[in-house]
Amino acid sequence: MSLVSKFSRAQSSIFTINTCVVNTFFSSHLNTKFYSTESAENADERPAKKERVFFREQDEVDGFKVFDVYMNKKKDERSFDQRVKRTYPRVQRDRFARYNRMPIDQDWTNVWPTASPFKQTAVPLPVRQGFVKNMIENDGLPPEKYANVELIKIPNFLHLTPPHIKKQCGAIKKFCTPWPKELKTDEDCEKNFPIEITTSTYIYDGPSVRDDRARVVKLQIKLSSLNLDKRSNDKLIKLAEDRYDPATDTLTLITDRCPYRRQNEDYANYLLTTLYYESKQCEDWESEITEDDMRTFEWEKSKSKENILNTIRNIEKIEDETQAVNLKQVKTYQNNLSKIFNEGETDTNILQYKQSVLNLLKIKTA
Amino acid sequence: MNLYRGITSKLLLKQSFSINQAKFFSVSRINFNSDLKERDLDDLYKKVVVQVRGHDNAVLESYKNFVQQTSKELDVNLNEIRQPDRFIERWTILKSRFSNRKHMRQYEMRTHFREFEFKHLTGSTCDTLLEYIQRNLPEGVAMHVHKTKITQLPEHFNN
Numbered sequence: 422m423s424l425v426s427k428f429s430r431a432q433s434s435i436f437t438i439n440t441c442v443v444n445t446f447f448s449s450h451l452n453t454k455f456y457s458t459e460s461a462e463n464a465d466e467r468p469a470k471k472e473r474v475f476f477r478e479q480d481e482v483d484g485f486k487v488f489d490v491y492m493n494k495k496k497d498e499r500s501f502d503q504r505v506k507r508t509y510p511r512v513q514r515d516r517f518a519r520y521n522r523m524p525i526d527q528d529w530t531n532v533w534p535t536a537s538p539f540k541q542t543a544v545p546l547p548v549r550q551g552f553v554k555n556m557i558e559n560d561g562l563p564p565e566k567y568a569n570v571e572l573i574k575i576p577n578f579l580h581l582t583p584p585h586i587k588k589q590c591g592a593i594k595k596f597c598t599p600w601p602k603e604l605k606t607d608e609d610c611e612k613n614f615p616i617e618i619t620t621s622t623y624i625y626d627g628p629s630v631r632d633d634r635a636r637v638v639k640l641q642i643k644l645s646s647l648n649l650d651k652r653s654n655d656k657l658i659k660l661a662e663d664r665y666d667p668a669t670d671t672l673t674l675i676t677d678r679c680p681y682r683r684q685n686e687d688y689a690n691y692l693l694t695t696l697y698y699e700s701k702q703c704e705d706w707e708s709e710i711t712e713d714d715m716r717t718f719e720w721e722k723s724k725s726k727e728n729i730l731n732t733i734r735n736i737e738k739i740e741d742e743t744q745a746v747n748l749k750q751v752k753t754y755q756n757n758l759s760k761i762f763n764e765g766e767t768d769t770n771i772l773q774y775k776q777s778v779l780n781l782l783k784i785k786t787a
Numbered sequence: 788m789n790l791y792r793g794i795t796s797k798l799l800l801k802q803s804f805s806i807n808q809a810k811f812f813s814v815s816r817i818n819f820n821s822d823l824k825e826r827d828l829d830d831l832y833k834k835v836v837v838q839v840r841g842h843d844n845a846v847l848e849s850y851k852n853f854v855q856q857t858s859k860e861l862d863v864n865l866n867e868i869r870q871p872d873r874f875i876e877r878w879t880i881l882k883s884r885f886s887n888r889k890h891m892r893q894y895e896m897r898t899h900f901r902e903f904e905f906k907h908l909t910g911s912t913c914d915t916l917l918e919y920i921q922r923n924l925p926e927g928v929a930m931h932v933h934k935t936k937i938t939q940l941p942e943h944f945n946n
Contacts, residue, residue, distance in 0.1 A: 575843070575845075576846050578853065580923075583856060586853065586857055590860035590861050590919070591860070593861075593919060594860070597863075597915050597916075598909045600864075600907045600908070601831075614831060614937035614939050617936070618935070619935045620934055621932060621933045622917075622931070623930075624921060624924065624930040624931075624932075625929035625930070626926075694941070
């Protein structure tokens with residue numbers, strides 16, 4: 422339905438309602454008037470039914486009747502029927518309401534200083550809220566703010582308007598301090614402050630302000646920032662087990678065994694310290710490490726190096742071992758073999774490995 | 788010993804002991820002075836993630852506008868605003884308390900989310916900001932805050 426047709430429909434409905442009201446009031450009044458005048462003289466006699474008169478005689482100008490828009494209720498004149506109950510639109514009734522008396526340049530922060538439920542007299546906005554079933558109910562419009570419970574139910578932000586925020590933030594800004602200029606990027610932070618400690622707070626409507634989850638502390642650190650040598654690094658990773666993520670080189674310690682956050686934080690720091698010193702310490706039995714214990718494939722200590730050197734010395738007729746190691750085909754073989762063990766058996770890795778073996782053994786393919 | 792000193796200094800910071808008591812706790816006068824210097828330092832937060840959750844999307848949207856303007860007024864780095872998918876919890880139950888198996892009703896509860904990611908806040912800024920936005924949290928809205936503090940390696944990590 423277009424806006425124009427909607428408007429005209431609303432207009433016409435208002436018009437019909439008004440005329441009906443006036444007509445019924447008027448007719449009922451006529452009858453009672455009749456009773457009151459004649460009843461004293463002749464109470465028994467029923468009054469004769471008179472012809473209905475709806476309006477005062479209309480004025481005529483140049484032979485045309487003037488339609489009285491105000492329904493004989495002009496203010497300057499006496500009403501045609503004083504006992505007709507008048508209905509005013511809400512706007513006229515609320516002429517003296519608070520929201521209609523507010524100056525337009527008022528400071529809203531003084532009108533609505535803090536959070537409070539919606540109060541229709543204090544809000545100079547034509548807000549509507551609610552549900553209408555169809556176009557007939559309430560002219561298809563949501564109910565207006567007067568006596569509207571829906572507007573009280575929903576949390577309002579009338580205490581958090583832009584002027585409010587500006588005023589309040591201006592007052593609390595003195596408690597803020599600027600971020601150090603030296604730490605512009607995340608990399609700078611990581612370099613100078615390697616340890617990251619994450620804690621959480623939980624706020625919700627509940628019987629208690631405390632939450633069990635708030636005690637959990639997560640400590641993260643990049644292992645590269647600990648500057649450990651290779652052996653200690655490997656030992657730390659072995660000790661940390663699944664707490665170490667090789668993809669990001671991050672050690673994550675989550676502590677939740679103590680009842681308070683501070684205790685958990687201290688415990689996380691203690692764990693990190695212990696891990697660090699334990700991995701730095703070299704025990705006697707650590708020299709007995711075998712290929713199976715190693716985290717990654719290491720060419721220098723592997724059996725494969727030994728075998729290849731024997732073979733290549735026979736092929737190339739070289740006595741010197743270092744010379745054999747520095748051969749180009751041996752180097753390529755070493756790289757490709759390590760790739761297969763450390764990165765996995767992908768198609769390219771397998772192909773490269775095959776090629777390097779063929780080169781090494783001097784096998785010619787068709 | 789360092790750890791002990793650290794804990795002592797934290798105790799001092801939290802409970803504001805008088806100097807006489809503090810002397811009693813600390814190992815020596817000199818150590819105590821160095822701790823005093825430490826405790827003047829403010830925390831540094833690399834990332835603060837604030838997640839608000841509520842049943843009314845419109846309220847969260849208004850709250851988002853509020854947080855946006857607040858961070859602008861306080862000169863805080865609001866890095867990102869995310870809107871995770873809503874979560875719907877459904878119950879399909881009998882309409883009647885018992886019997887009438889053919890008549891079922893389905894109830895559901897929807898939770899909407901907004902996530903604000905602040906970056907690079909000092910401890911005092913973070914406290915101020917959180918205090919302000921938490922005090923103005925609308926009714927029926929919950930908030931989870933995840934703060935990531937950055938610290939240096941302790942002294943006993945000699946490298």
